[in-house]
Amino acid sequence: MLGIFLDTETNGLNFRKHQMIELAYKILNVETGEMLESYETLLQISYEEWKKSDPLSLEVNGFAWHDLKEGKTPSQVRDEVKLSFKRCAIERGKSVFICQNPSFDRAFFSEIIDADTQEKLSWPYHWLDLASMYWSKCLLEGKVNPWDTGISKNKIAAALGLPPEIDPHKAMNGVNHLILCYEAIIGFPTKVTNDTMH
Secondary structure (H helix, E strand, C coil): CEEEEEEEEEECCCCCCEEEEEEEEEEEEECCCCCEEEEEEEEEECCHHHCCCCCHHHHHHHHCCEEEEEEECCHHHHHHHHHHHHCCCCCCCCCCCCCCCCHHHHHHHHCCCCCCCCCCCCCCCEEHHHHHHHHHHHHCCCCCHHHHHHCCCHHHHHCCCCCCCCCCCCHHHHHHHHHHHHHHCCCCCCCCHHHHCC
């Protein structure tokens, strides 16, 4: 089974009004932790779209208008992601998306690659979220209540004794932090480490 650990940065929280401005993901074998592919890019948006930005969102991710001039067009990103997923044999039943906030990321991702295209390519429609994994782990272990620790990614990290995500938020930093938290909660069952090699 493959996990597409994915994060986005946007210029606001409303996918009907705002745009994805950065996309990153890593495709990992969730049994072994082996990484098959890594992808990150900035996306170009028009100045009219930029003017609709939510200042609080830009404060979190630190992006300025001039940063996006190095970005790719949505159609370029669409083509690159499709090729990337084809190389890794991403398909329903053999892979899942894993995010911190899948309802957010999925909405913006689907603005780049529409749901009909995803369906035609038989991409996974399961988008799993880290907070639910942490919530379940807490309840099963009975050591701490997730509502006491909080379930934002940084609060989950703090509860697990992990560092917070680097500020300002960038999509690949988010992906790496997501994987760090995921491994602490779920783990990679057959991951080969130096300890297991001796």
